[in-house]
Amino acid sequence: MALLEVDNLVKDFGGLRANDGISFQLEPGELLGLIGPNGAGKTTLFNCIAGKHPVTSGKIVFDGEDITALRAPEVARRGLARTFQVYAASGDLTVRENVMVGCFMRTPSRRKAGEKADTILADLNLMAAADQHVSELPVAAQKKVTMATALGTQPKLLLLDEVAAGLNPGEIEEIMASIRHIHHQLGVTVILIEHVMELVMRTSDRLIVLDYGRKIAEGLPDEIARDPQVIKAYLGDRYVKEHGGEVG
Amino acid sequence: MEALKNAFDFSDQPRLDMTIAGAVGTLFLIFPLLPLSAFALATMIQFFIFSLYGMGWNTIGGYGGQVDLGKAQYVGIGAYTTAVLLIRWDIPFWFSMPIGVVFAVTWSFIIGYPLFRLKGHYFAIATIATSLVLKDLFEVWEFVGAARGLEISPIEYVPPDFLRLIFKEDIYYYYVIFVFFLAGLLFLNWFRKSRLGYQLRAIKDNEDVARSLGINVHWAKIKTYAIATAYVSVVGSFHACYIKAIEPEDTMSLDISILIALMAMLGGAGSLWGPIIGAGILIPLKSYLKEWLGGMSGLAGMDLILYAVIIMVISAKEPRGVWGIVERIRRRKRT
Numbered sequence: 001m002a003l004l005e006v007d008n009l010v011k012d013f014g015g016l017r018a019n020d021g022i023s024f025q026l027e028p029g030e031l032l033g034l035i036g037p038n039g040a041g042k043t044t045l046f047n048c049i050a051g052k053h054p055v056t057s058g059k060i061v062f063d064g065e066d067i068t069a070l071r072a073p074e075v076a077r078r079g080l081a082r083t084f085q086v087y088a089a090s091g092d093l094t095v096r097e098n099v100m101v102g103c104f105m106r107t108p109s110r111r112k113a114g115e116k117a118d119t120i121l122a123d124l125n126l127m128a129a130a131d132q133h134v135s136e137l138p139v140a141a142q143k144k145v146t147m148a149t150a151l152g153t154q155p156k157l158l159l160l161d162e163v164a165a166g167l168n169p170g171e172i173e174e175i176m177a178s179i180r181h182i183h184h185q186l187g188v189t190v191i192l193i194e195h196v197m198e199l200v201m202r203t204s205d206r207l208i209v210l211d212y213g214r215k216i217a218e219g220l221p222d223e224i225a226r227d228p229q230v231i232k233a234y235l236g237d238r239y240v241k242e243h244g245g246e247v248g
Numbered sequence: 249m250e251a252l253k254n255a256f257d258f259s260d261q262p263r264l265d266m267t268i269a270g271a272v273g274t275l276f277l278i279f280p281l282l283p284l285s286a287f288a289l290a291t292m293i294q295f296f297i298f299s300l301y302g303m304g305w306n307t308i309g310g311y312g313g314q315v316d317l318g319k320a321q322y323v324g325i326g327a328y329t330t331a332v333l334l335i336r337w338d339i340p341f342w343f344s345m346p347i348g349v350v351f352a353v354t355w356s357f358i359i360g361y362p363l364f365r366l367k368g369h370y371f372a373i374a375t376i377a378t379s380l381v382l383k384d385l386f387e388v389w390e391f392v393g394a395a396r397g398l399e400i401s402p403i404e405y406v407p408p409d410f411l412r413l414i415f416k417e418d419i420y421y422y423y424v425i426f427v428f429f430l431a432g433l434l435f436l437n438w439f440r441k442s443r444l445g446y447q448l449r450a451i452k453d454n455e456d457v458a459r460s461l462g463i464n465v466h467w468a469k470i471k472t473y474a475i476a477t478a479y480v481s482v483v484g485s486f487h488a489c490y491i492k493a494i495e496p497e498d499t500m501s502l503d504i505s506i507l508i509a510l511m512a513m514l515g516g517a518g519s520l521w522g523p524i525i526g527a528g529i530l531i532p533l534k535s536y537l538k539e540w541l542g543g544m545s546g547l548a549g550m551d552l553i554l555y556a557v558i559i560m561v562i563s564a565k566e567p568r569g570v571w572g573i574v575e576r577i578r579r580r581k582r583t
Contacts, residue, residue, distance in 0.1 A: 050460060072459035082460050092449055092518065101450045104443040105462035110254060113443070153462055 001064065003028040003157055003189055004049070004080075009058035011041075011048050011213075018044040020213040021058075026157070031183050032191045033204030033221070037233055040210040042193045043085060046159050050082045051075035063156060076105065081155035083146045085162045085193075095137070095145050096121065096130040102152020113152075120148045123186065124178050140171035144178055151182065157189045158182065164196045172199055179203060201225065209233065255438035262578075265521070276426060280419045289418050291535040293490065296425040297483055298531050300432045302512040302523025304479025307436070308472045309509060310517035311445060313452030314364070318375030319508045321382040322477045324500035325352040326484025328386065331398045331494055334412060341413035345485040352481035353474045355382075364469045376502065383500040397495025400488070413489040421490050428486065432479060433524075439475065440520060448472055449518075480508075506555070507534075514558055516571025525570050530558075 004026040011019040018041045026032055034042050047053040049060055051072040060068045067075055081102075093101070096117050103113035103120075121127045124144050129137055134145055143163045150158055160179065164172050176199055182188050194200040200207065200221070207224045209217040211233040217224055224230055258266055280289055301319060309316045329348030333339035339347075359378045366374055387395045400414070408415045415421055439445045447468050450458040455465050488494050498504075507530070515526025537551050566572045 052456060052459070072456070073462045073464050076460055076462035084454075084457055084460070092453060093446070097446060098450075101446045101458075101463075102461050104446055108443045109250060110441055110443070111250060149461065 002026060002061075003030075003063060004191075005059075005061040006045075006049065007059040007061070009045070009048060009060065010056045011044055011053060012056045018213050019048060019055075022210070022213075022215050024208055024215065024218065026189065026191065028156070028189055029187065030189055031179075031203060031205045033200040033207040034191055034193045034210065035195075035197075035200055035207060035224075036210035036216075039212075040233075041213040042210055043161055044213075045210070046082060046161055046191075046193065049075075050080060050159060076153055076155075079154070079156040080159070081150040081153045081157070082159035083143075083150050083161055083163060085165070092133075094131050094133055095126060095148075098134060098145055099148045099152045102149040105153045116154075117148075117152060120151050123181060124148050124151075138171075140167050140174055143167070143175060147178060147182070151186070151188070155188060157191070159191050159193075161193045162195060163192075164194060164199050167196075172196060175199075176203055251438055251442070254441055255434040257441075258437065260441075261520070269521075273430075276429075280422050286418065287535075287539070289422060291532055293418065293421055293425055294535065295527050295531040296422075296429045297487060297490075298508065298511055299429060299524045299527040300425075300483045301480055301508045302515070302527050303432050303436050304476040304483075305508050305512045306476075306517060306519075306523045307439060307445075307448075307479070308469070308476040310512055310519070310522065311440060311452065312448040312469060312472050313518070314469060314473075315368075315372040315509065316375050316473075316476070317372050317502075317505050317509055318377075318379035319476075319480050320500045320502065320504040321379035322352045322356070322480040323484040323487065323504060324382065324386060324496065325355060326481035327488035327494045327499045328392050328398070329481075330485035331400060331488040332392060334400060334489075335398060338412075340411040341485060341489055342411065345482055348485045349478050349481045352477045352484075356474050356477040357470060360470045360473045364466055364473070376505065379500065379505055380502065383496045386496040386500065393495070395496060397493065397497075400492040413486065414492075421486075425483075425486060425490075428483065433520075437520060444468060444471060452518075510555055510559065513562055514569050516569035516574075518568075519571040522569055522571045529570070 002025040007023050009019050009022045010017065022045060034045070036042055044053065048055045051067070051070050051074065055068060058068070059066065062075070062078060062080055065078065067078065067080075070078075096114070099117035099120055100113045103116040107113055107116070118127070118130070121130050124147065126141065126144055126148060129141055134142055137145070147160065147163060163179070164175050167175060179190065179192065180203065183190050192200060192204060204221055207217075207219065207221055208215060209224060209227070209230050216229050216233060217227045219227070279292055301323070305316060305319055308314050326345070326348040329351055330341060330344040333344040333347065334341070363371060363374050363378070386392055392398060408417075408420050413424065447458065447463045450461065450463065451465050451468060458465055484499070487499070511526035511530050512523040513526070514529060515524065516522030533554070534551050537554070541550050562569060568575070
């Protein structure tokens with residue numbers, strides 16, 4: 001049975017159709033990459049799935065349950081966590097305390113939340129920074145803290161929104177290692193929105209491509225890399241005509 | 249059990265801070281025994297009263313970032329409940345105080361539910377409005393003495409009446425409110441490290457992120473508001489027994505609400521010691537200014553001018569108040 005089923009999802013903002021009839025399925029244990037040019041509707045899709053935006057029409061089934069009408073906190077409690085693109089993490093709290101906020105979703109006990117947070121911090125190599133304030137950390141570590149906080153809710157599915165944006169190659173390697181760890185060792189199913197192509201291509205089992213709110217392609221990473229429609233979406237009509245549809 | 253342990257656990261505080269706190273606490277303990285004026289003792293009682301108001305404000309206003317400018321309505325509910333019950337039916341403080349809390353918290357739910365749909369300035373303004381409306385209602389409500397207020401008649405409760413909290417000497421009030429002060433501090437210490445406390449701090453930072461972590465933002469705010477209300481109502485009840493004459497104008501006025509918020513912000517909103525520091529600065533200042541300038545009618549508004557200056561300085565220089573300065577110095581030393 002699929003872990004997540006999105007069926008004909010439509011999201012309108014006034015006259016703008018941000019998601020236009022998107023359907024896909026996600027199996028447990030998969031790592032799905034979600035790509036597309038700026039404004040393609042990727043983050044909107046995340047927001048709809050995670051209950052931040054109510055959908056205009058369509059259906060979302062998570063773990064056998066229809067979650068279409070649920071709001072963000074209820075979706076989170078069913079085991080679907082997410083990170084945010086711009087948000088780093090709370091500057092007022094230390095790294096451990098940030099992760100504890102996530103852990104508190106499953107336990108009211110401070111001691112248990114603290115222990116769980118420590119496990120996650122150890123998993124993501126953040127233990128050395130545990131007592132620092134998030135604002136004192138480099139961006140890459142801040143991004144990892146947001147992932148750790150989401151993991152604190154003990155999700156089955158984790159939606160990662162551009163965790164590698166703005167990082168240097170070394171930091172991207174570090175983030176990739178963390179994502180792989182979450183996926184393989186912790187057994188969390190992941191959907192990844194990413195602009196850093198190298199990261200998505202190398203990490204994902206499967207890719208979905210959005211453009212102007214529609215799903216234009218779906219398949220294995222190397223199939224996607226050759227797909228003329230995808231190339232057109234990224235590089236424009238003229239490029240495809242001149243180069244015969246092959247990425248150089 | 250775990251909650252109790254957490255309330256007494258100050259281990260995350262620097263040792264220096266705890267040493268200072270211990271020293272100041274000891275000074276508080278022996279303060280009434282020092283050869284000081286009755287005025288100094290009364291000022292200290294006011295300091296404890298406003299520290300507790302500030303601690304209550306700090307839960308929702310500091311940790312939660314919801315600027316509340318309507319705390320006076322809960323002072324009024326607590327004070328009036330205790331006064332009415334004592335005067336009409338001779339119900340002692342220890343019974344009327346929890347009843348006051350029930351009334352105040354109920355009222356906080358009624359107005360909190362719609363008010364927490366509002367954000368930022370709109371929320372602050374709405375809390376002022378509800379507080380003023382309640383004050384106006386009390387001013388025309390004959391049952392509670394309308395604008396004349398209520399007076400707890402000077403029955404000669406000698407020896408000291410701990411049940412009704414009616415004393416002749418201020419020293420008893422001092423130690424009662426000091427115990428409340430310590431209890432309030434321990435509760436705040438528990439609260440800031442509780443699940444709700446952490447969730448609230450996440451809400452203050454970013455409500456969307458908080459929701460994505462399974463937090464019911466609206467409900468968390470309402471719950472915290474109820475806690476803040478309980479603090480204020482308990483102390484309001486105490487205030488009634490201590491002052492013995494209450495009227496809407498001085499228990500429920502906007503001045504009180506603003507002073508509570510201002511003190512907490514001056515000391516440092518969202519920190520454990522902030523409201524205490526704020527009260528420690530403003531209350532003596534206010535008392536002694538009044539004492540010195542009281543005779544000069546032309547200078548009657550001096551304290552208000554002073555508040556205005558403080559608000560401007562805090563918002564321009566250090567939004568995290570005195571405690572923010574302490575932390576900044578500390579951080580600079582570490583690096």
